[in-house]
Amino acid sequence: MVEAGVAFHYGNMPSLIRLEVERLFKTGKLKFLVCTSTLIEGVNLSCRTIVVRGPRKGKKTPMEPQDFWNLAGRAGRWGDEFQGNIICIDASDEKAWPSGVPQRTRYPIRRETDTALSKLEELAAYIEHRPMGVALDPSQVRAFEQVSAYLTTAFVRDRSLTGAPWAKRQPATTLQRLEQALSTATEGLDISAEIGARNPGVNLIGLQCLLAFFRGYEGPPEDLLPAPSESDDAYHRFSNMMERINDNVLTVFLPKTLIPLHALTVSQWLKGFSLPTIIRKRIEYLQRRDGEVDTAGVIRKTLEMIEGTARFLAPRYFSAYVDVLNQHLKAIGREDLIDSDLDIGVALEFGVSTVTLRSLMELGMSRIGAVALYEIVALDGLDEAACIQWVVDRREQLDAIGLPSIVVREVREKVLTKALMEE
Numbered sequence: 001m002v003e004a005g006v007a008f009h010y011g012n013m014p015s016l017i018r019l020e021v022e023r024l025f026k027t028g029k030l031k032f033l034v035c036t037s038t039l040i041e042g043v044n045l046s047c048r049t050i051v052v053r054g055p056r057k058g059k060k061t062p063m064e065p066q067d068f069w070n071l072a073g074r075a076g077r078w079g080d081e082f083q084g085n086i087i088c089i090d091a092s093d094e095k096a097w098p099s100g101v102p103q104r105t106r107y108p109i110r111r112e113t114d115t116a117l118s119k120l121e122e123l124a125a126y127i128e129h130r131p132m133g134v135a136l137d138p139s140q141v142r143a144f145e146q147v148s149a150y151l152t153t154a155f156v157r158d159r160s161l162t163g164a165p166w167a168k169r170q171p172a173t174t175l176q177r178l179e180q181a182l183s184t185a186t187e188g189l190d191i192s193a194e195i196g197a198r199n200p201g202v203n204l205i206g207l208q209c210l211l212a213f214f215r216g217y218e219g220p221p222e223d224l225l226p227a228p229s230e231s232d233d234a235y236h237r238f239s240n241m242m243e244r245i246n247d248n249v250l251t252v253f254l255p256k257t258l259i260p261l262h263a264l265t266v267s268q269w270l271k272g273f274s275l276p277t278i279i280r281k282r283i284e285y286l287q288r289r290d291g292e293v294d295t296a297g298v299i300r301k302t303l304e305m306i307e308g309t310a311r312f313l314a315p316r317y318f319s320a321y322v323d324v325l326n327q328h329l330k331a332i333g334r335e336d337l338i339d340s341d342l343d344i345g346v347a348l349e350f351g352v353s354t355v356t357l358r359s360l361m362e363l364g365m366s367r368i369g370a371v372a373l374y375e376i377v378a379l380d381g382l383d384e385a386a387c388i389q390w391v392v393d394r395r396e397q398l399d400a401i402g403l404p405s406i407v408v409r410e411v412r413e414k415v416l417t418k419a420l421m422e423e
Contacts, residue, residue, distance in 0.1 A: 002024075002030070005029070005030055005031040005032060006030070006031070006032045006033075006034070007021045007024070007025070007030050007032075007033055007034070008021075008033070008034045008035075009021055009022070009033050009034070009035045009036070009038070009039065009045075010035070010036040010038055011036060011038035011041070011307075012300075012303035012304065012306075012307050014275055014366070014367070014368040015366045015367070015368070016366035016367075016368045016369050016406060016407070016410060017368070017406075019366075020406050021033070022045055025045065025047075026045070033045075033047070037055065037056065037057045037058075037063060037067070037071070039071060039074065040067050040070045040071045045074065046074050046075070046076065046084075047074060047075060047084070048075065048076070048081065048084055048085065049075060049084060049085040049086075049087065050071065050072060050074060050075045050084070050085070050086050050087070051087045051089060052068075052071070052086065052087070052088055052089065053088070053089035053090055053096055054090070054093070054095070054096030054097055055067075055068055055071065062097075062098055062099065063102070064102070064107075065102035065103060065104070065105045065107070066105070066107040068101075068102040069102065069104055072086045088101050111166065112146065112147060113147050113150070113166050114166070114169070116143065116144055116147040116148075117147075117166075117170060117174060119143070120174055120177060120178075121177075122140070122143075122144070123144050123147065123148065123178075123181075124177050124178060124180075124181040125181075126140055126143075126144040126148060127144075127148050127151070127152070127178075127181040127182060127185050128181045128184055128185055130148065130185055130203065130205045130206070131185050131205050131208070131209070136250075136251075141250070145201075145203065145250065146201050148203060149196070149200070149201050149202060149203040149204070150200065150201075151178060151182060152182060152185070152186060152196065152203055152204045152205060153193055153196030153197060153200075153204055155179065155182040155183075155186065156186055156189065156191075156193040156196065156204055157193035157196070157197070160179065161175050161178055161179055161182075162175060185205055186204070186205065189204060189205065189208045190208070190211075191204050191207050191208050191211055191324065191327070192327060195207065195320065195323045195324065195327065198319070198323060199316070199319055199320040199323060201316065202249065202250075202316060202317065202320040203249070203250065206248065206249035206250050207249060207320055207324050209248040209249065210244065210245070210248040210249050210321065210324050211324050211327065211328060212248075213244060213247075213248050214324065214325060214328040215328065221328075221329060221332065221334050221337060222337065223240075224325055225237070225325070225337060225339075226238070226241060226318065226321075226322065226344060228353070229267060229270035229271045229347075229353040230271065230353070234267045234270070235260075235263050235264060235267045236263075238262075238263035238266050238267055238314075239259055239260060239263040241318060241321055242259050242262055242263060243256075243259060244321070245317045245318075245321060246259075249317065249320070249321075250317075252313050252317060253309070253313065261305070262305065262309050262314075265278065265302070265305050265306060265309055265310050266309060266310050266314050266348065268281070269306060269310040269311075269348065269351045270310075270347060270348060270351065270352075270353045271353060272351065272352055272353060272354065272357050272371050272374065273371075274368065274371050274372070275303070275306070275368065278302060278306070279298065279299055279302050279303075282298055282302050283295060283298050286298060306351075310348060310351065311348065311349055311351070314348050315344070315345040315346075315348040315349045316345070318344050318345065318348060319343075319344060319345035322344055326338050346358075350367060351367050352367070352370070354374070354380040354381075355380060355381045355382060355383065356374055356377060356379055356380055356381065356382040356387065357370050357371065357374050359382055359383050359384045359386070359387045360373060360374065360387055360415075362384055363384055363387060363388070363414050363415055363418060364414040364415075364418075365410055365411070365414050365415070366410065368407075369406075369407045369410040369411070369414075372403055372404065372407045373403065373407065373411060376401055376402060376403065377390060387415065388415055388418060388419045388422075391411060391415045391416060391419070392416070392419050395416060398411060398412070
């Protein structure tokens with residue numbers, strides 16, 4: 001398709017490939033892009049003509065007017081043309097366009113805290129019930145968990161909400177009601193407010209339950225630690241961590257029956273497996289188990305799990321888990337078990353577990369490019385300077401060491417350029 005001038009552009013694409021698609025489109029070598037709604041989400045990409053039929057965000061949600069007109073604003077190349085074309089296909093088809101072609105409309109921007117505070121009693125009740133182990137309503141979690149986590153950290157840190165930036169916009173009665181709810185919910189809480197500040201969006205009340213679990217754990221404290229990704233025990237440790245987070249902090253790794261798959265994906269991602277390798281292993285497993293496999297479906301679901309679990313949920317909640325565990329280890333005099341060298345959140349977000357991979361990405365390389373180069377370098381402990389030197393020593397052989405040309409270009413742009421600047 002690329003050779004015919006047609007390419008595809010979507011959110012979960014490996015960044016190196018996505019950037020190359022955008023580069024080829026901007027230079028005119030690609031004439032047509034088939035895109036998802038991610039085109040409206042911060043991608044600096046314009047074109048002459050946009051053709052739209054029944055635009056959605058995700059699989060089912062019709063696109064809001066402000067998003068549609070954001071998309072339409074991509075028509076017309078900045079600096080090249082004064083106008084562009086937006087072509088709406090089947091505009092009279094109610095299935096494709098349930099509300100018709102969206103009209104231009106003003107869209108008020110509202111803070112999430114203000115939205116939650118407009119439902120004061122519901123928010124206060126959610127905060128008060130949060131420590132009781134009551135099964136939380138998913139819709140309530142979506143509406144109030146992030147804001148309640150923020151409010152809890154602010155209250156534990158300052159013992160008041162009056163100093164918060166948004167407090168001036170709220171009446172005194174609102175602040176009093178929230179402080180009353182927070183005072184009740186945080187009674188006996190001894191999780192450090194610093195942990196809440198380091199893990200925004202993770203509720204200190206849930207982390208207190210996790211701390212209580214650690215204190216009551218009868219096995220050796222070593223069993224609570226995350227294992228290095230290269231360890232044979234990593235998969236089981238990650239599974240156990242996810243179950244403890246679900247049971248004590250918040251049920252986020254769903255469905256629970258898929259925790260083994262979540263843990264396997266996280267383990268492979270941390271080991272630095274390339275996306276094709278992770279996908280191929282998943283397809284091979286399903287073929288052995290089921291015979292026939294929907295390959296396209298497996299690719300989509302695997303990319304979604306990498307993005308949703310390995311790069312979002314796991315970094316957020318594993319980081320908080322480790323922070324709480326470290327507080328517990330200090331309290332029981334086992335600081336020798338604390339690993340100060342590994343930031344598991346950063347390692348998961350980038351999908352790297354070796355110093356060399358991290359150094360290559362800190363130099364600006366994409367993960368897919370860094371993994372490809374790392375497989376040839378085959379050394380784990382190179383810092384940025386050592387990575388630069390390795391590439392400089394082989395600058396004349398880059399085209400012949402087995403790297404895809406797109407990765408060779410990235411190595412030259414990111415690593416060799418930095419070497420020249422330092423010279």
